[in-house]
Structure formats: structure tokens, C-alpha cells
Amino acid sequence: MSEIVKGVLGGGWALLVGWIAPAAVNVVLAVWVLSGTHWLPGIGRLVRDVDVAGAGLAVAVLAGLMLAAVQTPLYRILEGYLGWPRSVASRAREGMRQRKLLLADRIAAVELVDRERAGRLDEAGAEALAAMRAHRAVRRHLVADANGGAVRRGLLHERLRRFPVDDDQVVATRLGNAIRRLEEYGYDRYRLDTQVFWYELTSVVEERNTKQVEQARTTVDFFVALLYGHLAVAGAALVAALVRPGPLPWAAAVGLPLLSYCWYRLAVVTTDEWAAAVRAMVNVGRAPFAAALGLTLPATLDEEREMWARQSRLARLSYKDFSAGGHRESARDVPQDPARAAAAQAADAVPADQ
Structure with missing residues (x-):
């Protein structure tokens, strides 16, 4: 037993927390939502006839392993690389580029307002600020941004940092851009392509660095697995509601997709820790990697x-x-x-x- 615990706390911890745990949550949700339908008997009969804990654990482990095995295509769908029609992906990518440019313009406009209030705005700056105030999207946010203090401005910079530096690297989704910025960091700063040298780089840096990257990635994995599991349960609940209408299946069919969107947004936010860990690994790992x-x-x-x-x-x-x-x-x-x-x-x- 001690060896199993050591294995779980070692390399298997990311698998357990990132994929099996959210799978277990969705298995419990599925049993609760679908119990009493023609697919599953009532909970009372289920408890009498089946070892619920053992069966649920087995299903959760199997589902978690399956999700972990196909995590690359699952991520690629959410990043906008896989399964997206070309026209839809192109429009979404352009929308993300415009979102990034708007954030950059809002930050620049706030800096110009600060210079204007301090009496340090030159003629070129005055013309730029006038253009910003004439821009409909920037004008809509300018007063709130300028009066929002350091916290609001910090949030603007944080949102902008979730985009890749190079505009050509912008992709179609929030999650795709948040992950792309950490993938391009080494190349943008040092021309060190971490996508090419990932395994070589992680093999020479300190174990603490690799653990930081793995732990940060595990948090994102958790929300991604929770998202896909919720969508699967919602699909099953919708079919069950159409076959035998009931309030619980309908509530799950409507509510779980909305909750999945919340998990998606949390996955985007938690990439900040992942990006910081990758940045640290690249910055301190270049010298031992070169050696x-x-x-x-x-x-x-x-x-x-x-x-x-x-x-x-x-x-x-x-x-x-x-x-x-x-x-x-x-x-x-x-x-x-x-x-x-x-x-x-x-x-x-x-x-x-x-």
C-alpha cells in the first residue's frame, strides 16, 4: 500500500487530480441525474443491487484514464485548432486580434490621460489621445479605466498578457491564446523554441522547476476534464429528458453547459500560473540546457x-x-x-x- 501511495504522490498525482478526480465528480452527477430513468434504476434499488462506491470508483478511474489519453485533441478543440470550420476559425481569430488590440489601446489611452492630468502631454500625445477619444470602443471604457485606479489597470495588463506577443500567433479562442503565450515565450525572448526542445529542456532543469510546471498544468487539466464531463452528462440528461420528461434531467441539460462555461473561464485564468512556471523554467534553464x-x-x-x-x-x-x-x-x-x-x-x- 505504501508503494501505491508513493506512486500516486509522485508521477500519478497529476493524473489523479487533473483527470480522475473530475471524472469522479461527473460520475456522481450522472448517477444522480439519470437515476430513476429507464437507463438507471432508482437510487434505492441501485444501492441494494450494486456496490455503488466500487462501481463508481472503477468508472471514474476508467473515464479519467480515457480523458488523459486523449487530452491533446481535447485541448486542441478548446484552443481552436481541431474541429473548427475554416471560416468560423478565421472570424474567431480576427475577433481575438481585435480584442487584443482594444486592450492595448485602452492601456495606451489611460497612460495618455495620466500624462494629460500631470501636464506632461506633448502635441503628438494630445493628437493620439484625441484619436483614442474618437474611437468608439476605447471611448466607452476610457472614463472607467482612467478612474479605476491601479487595480483596474493591473487587470487590463493581466488580460493583455493572456495573448501571445506576436499578433500572427493569435488563435481563435481565449484558452488557445492563453496557452499560446506560454508556448511562444522562449522563442519570442531568446529564439529558444520550447515546443521543439521541451523534453530536452525539462530533462536538465531542476526538479523543482518541472514540478511547478506540472502542478500548474494539473489545475488547468482539472477544469478541462470537468468541462468535458459536464457536457457529456448534459447530453445524456437531454436525451433522458426527451424520452421521459422530468425536472432534474431538464435542469441538468440546461445548467451543466452554463457551468461548463464557468470552468472554461477558470481554465483560462489558471493558465497564468502555468505561464509563470514555464517562464521561470526557460529563464533559469537556458544555461544548463546549453551546457x-x-x-x-x-x-x-x-x-x-x-x-x-x-x-x-x-x-x-x-x-x-x-x-x-x-x-x-x-x-x-x-x-x-x-x-x-x-x-x-x-x-x-x-x-x-x-
Whole structure:
């Protein structure tokens, strides 16, 4: 038993909390909503005939394992990558871009108002503020934003940070953008493509960093699993209500989708912790990762960005073709570490017959 507990508290904790626990909640909801229908007998008879606790636990574990196994497509649906018609996805993506631009404009407008109140607004700033006040969407929020204090402004910055920095990386949903911003962080700052080097990076950073990322991801998993489970129970309740109308199935069919939306919004908010954990892992893990690859971090950020860009191309593209344009580079051009370059030159200086 102690070994089982150690396993659960170790690598299985994310599975237990992120997927099995919400599955158990939805199994209980399904039994409660569907009991008494032609699918399930009444609760009293169910308790007499079946070991409810054992059967419910088995179903919850099985459902949790199934959800965890297909978590990638489940996430992709919510992120706007999978199952979305192209026209719908394009409109949703453009809507998200406009939402991001509006948040940026609202923040800029508040800063201009502050400068105006302080008497430090120059002519260019005055023209920009006039344009902001003429913008219908910005004007609608400007007074409340300017008078809302530090808390309201902090919330605006928080909402803007849930979008990727690059406008071209904006996707069709809130959750997709919230996750995309943590996926692009390493590349945007250092040209370190964490999507390509994820397993290499997590294998060299401290265990504390990887646990922080896993724990933060588990919270998002919990709400995602709860959301899908609620939708499944709501679908079953709708069918049950159509077959044998009753107040409880109808209430579940209407209420659970609304509750699922709440879980979706909570999943978006909890990605903040996930993004912070990934940011910390990238910032402190670059040096040991470079050392593990036999490289050293260059003295300047520009040189480091070039180093990681070339290493990412080496891992992502074919060995002899490191750019989408077909430009071929020799293998010796890939490493950016001076020690490697010196070793390569020394090797070239050795006569062939030695």
C-alpha cells in the first residue's frame, strides 16, 4: 500500500487530480441525474443491487484514464485548432486580434490621460489621445479605466498578457491564446523554441522547476476534464429528458453547459500560473540546457538568440537543410560555441594521414 501511495504522490498525482478526480465528480452527477430513468434504476434499488462506491470508483478511474489519453485533441478543440470550420476559425481569430488590440489601446489611452492630468502631454500625445477619444470602443471604457485606479489597470495588463506577443500567433479562442503565450515565450525572448526542445529542456532543469510546471498544468487539466464531463452528462440528461420528461434531467441539460462555461473561464485564468512556471523554467534553464548541448551562452542577447535559432533549425529541419528557403549550411556552421569552433578548426589542421 505504501508503494501505491508513493506512486500516486509522485508521477500519478497529476493524473489523479487533473483527470480522475473530475471524472469522479461527473460520475456522481450522472448517477444522480439519470437515476430513476429507464437507463438507471432508482437510487434505492441501485444501492441494494450494486456496490455503488466500487462501481463508481472503477468508472471514474476508467473515464479519467480515457480523458488523459486523449487530452491533446481535447485541448486542441478548446484552443481552436481541431474541429473548427475554416471560416468560423478565421472570424474567431480576427475577433481575438481585435480584442487584443482594444486592450492595448485602452492601456495606451489611460497612460495618455495620466500624462494629460500631470501636464506632461506633448502635441503628438494630445493628437493620439484625441484619436483614442474618437474611437468608439476605447471611448466607452476610457472614463472607467482612467478612474479605476491601479487595480483596474493591473487587470487590463493581466488580460493583455493572456495573448501571445506576436499578433500572427493569435488563435481563435481565449484558452488557445492563453496557452499560446506560454508556448511562444522562449522563442519570442531568446529564439529558444520550447515546443521543439521541451523534453530536452525539462530533462536538465531542476526538479523543482518541472514540478511547478506540472502542478500548474494539473489545475488547468482539472477544469478541462470537468468541462468535458459536464457536457457529456448534459447530453445524456437531454436525451433522458426527451424520452421521459422530468425536472432534474431538464435542469441538468440546461445548467451543466452554463457551468461548463464557468470552468472554461477558470481554465483560462489558471493558465497564468502555468505561464509563470514555464517562464521561470526557460529563464533559469537556458544555461544548463546549453551546457548539456556542449554550448555556452554568448555574452550578448543578440548572439544568444542567433545560437538558439540555429539549434532549433537543426532539431526541426533536415540535417543539411536548416531553412525553409532551402539554404544549405555545413554541419560546422550549426554550433555557436567558440570552444566547438576552435576544436573544429584544430581537427581540420590535422593531416589526413594521421
